[in-house]
Amino acid sequence: MTAPITLSIKNLTVTYKAARGLVRAVRDVSFDLHRGECIALIGESGSGKTTLGLSLVRLHVRAANIAAGSLIYHPKQGEPYDVLKLSHEHLRRFRWKECAMVFQGAQNAMNPLLTIGTQFLDTASDHDWHNPREVAQRGMELLRLVQLDPKRVWESYPHQLSGGMRQRVLIALGLLLQPQILILDEPTTALDILTQRAIIDVLRDLRKQLDFSMILVSHDLSLAAELADRVATMYAGKLVEMAKVDDAFYRARHPYTLGLVKSVPTISAKIEDLRSIGGSPPDLIQLPPGCKFHPRCTFATERCRQTEPPVEVVDALHEVMCHEWRNVINPVTV
Amino acid sequence: MLIKSYVLRRIIKAVFTIFLITSLVFFIVRLMPGNPVDIYISQLMIEESMSYTQALDQAAALFQLDFNKPVVLQYVEYLGNLLQGNLGQSFRSKGTPAADIIFKYLPWTLFCVGSGLVFSFVIGLLLGMVAGFKRNSPLDIGISSLAALIGAIPNYLIAIMFIVVMGSVLNILPFAKIRGSLSPGVQPEFSLNFVQDVLFHAWVPILIYVLSTVGNWVLLMKSSTTSTLEEDFVTVARARGLKERRILTQYVGRNAMLPLITQLAISIGFVVAGSFAIETLFVYQGVGALLLQSIQARDYPVVQGIVLIITVTVVTANLLVDLLYSRLDPRIRVR
Structure with a gap:
């Protein structure tokens, strides 16, 4: 792998406090994610792959604690830094702008009271992109890339879209700020087989057209086989x-x-x-x-x-x- | 077309509900033991030390009523009058339409209980959200326990404790002057003096109303906020790096508020009913106190009139809220 490193995970350990004792969900995990690369994290339920994915953007549940390790992120410009040491505000800016995450079960991932367009705009605006026309143009372009009808979807509320459409909307939203890393947690679970196919194709095309690294958390090996460059078994x-x-x-x-x-x-x-x-x-x-x-x-x-x-x-x-x-x-x- | 028929159906249903309750109340009032004349007679005998015959004469002069008329006929007559917008004459204040009496008391209640509800709702919403966000923190435990505590105390007890402590033990507030809605001699007019006087008399009842209802709003909002915080879209909003203030208002607040709207509608409806306990204790000239007096005096037309107005407001408020809901929540928007 000759491409430069984007994210270097070193000795990451995540523990949960449970009533019975300490749950060691992620133990001493280290690997490098290179620019443009896709790594699939595979393993059974409970193997720690989702916890690992979530801790990359420090969104692990409150009971969890990143006990040790470092997450060295190499931005496109500027010096590398440790994501685990970011302040609240810097972490907020890091999320989605540098590293976006598409969640497992995205059915309920959007605010039901706001239109898709509004949620594209507020995401951009909170990352200091204050040109609504530009955002709309880019957002609709991405919606077209994920094979949705941009105009209709932009003005829709989440409940007006099907599960597969919502998943694609979230992928498009994930790429809005051109992050270097896109984490996908079970992006095709709970979708029917045709929609799964469509999502896989969309992800493959997107990766050809846009330059980003991907961490794919999945127990679906066929998905890993189709998209990943490297496979990490947990x-x-x-x-x-x-x-x-x-x-x-x-x-x-x-x-x-x-x-x-x-x-x-x-x-x-x-x-x-x-x-x-x-x-x-x-x-x-x-x-x-x-x-x-x-x-x-x-x-x-x-x-x-x-x-x-x-x-x-x-x-x-x-x-x-x-x-x-x-x-x-x-x-x-x- | 669909929306038209939906609204129309809702309105027909509302009118039917009002009719049903009005009729029920008509008969229930008459099922109460005693009738206006008997009660008036015994009152005269006790208060004015009259003999029975004297009292009967005076009562007969005052009430030109025929209670021997069959109830069904009275009912038909009442409905007929009602359709013409006539609530009937008060039994007690002879020659005064019941409507006039009610509308004399209504503005006071609307002001006092209405502003109490607004304060209570807003304060409850804010505190409930704070408690929900800071769940299990000392702040939350403080807010929630206090809310549960005062929410469990009946309003008349709060009022009595307030009077005893502030008026008697500490002797800070002049309750003798606060009683009533206006000080003697002050006339309703647009003047600073009048406004000051209104506030002077209203602030204690408003405070008691807020104290006795705010706890429920806090607890409702807290549980709603807590469950909204668990929603995926809030986690995703965090992942999206949205600003905390936007997440609090647009993502959590707006969604958490929805279930409280129904509750608010019911409370708005009952604003016109006033709060008989608080109004009676503070001799506030509101509908609640009037209702109590009228029931005690068996002043049927006034009782019926008040219940009718309460019914109409509750039903209308619910209707409006259902329609408003579709504005607030796109998921149930009728297209």
């Missing part, structure tokens, strides 16, 4: 594997990534090849010792039960946290 709050998209799907070195890939039906594979991962994700308050995946892992050895594996380098762009990675081979035929 398990129990840890980043267990980071690989180029082809490597992740065809040469996964972590048994968990392999398990995720194998649980997705493909057209060529027989139904017998489909495997789910046995067991369930671990209790994040009382994590098992050693590798957190070992109770569910078919490759586990005594060493896995005792020590948590370090990050091992498979090749320049492929890192994995597994003692047994050399033994993990993807049996799925291409």
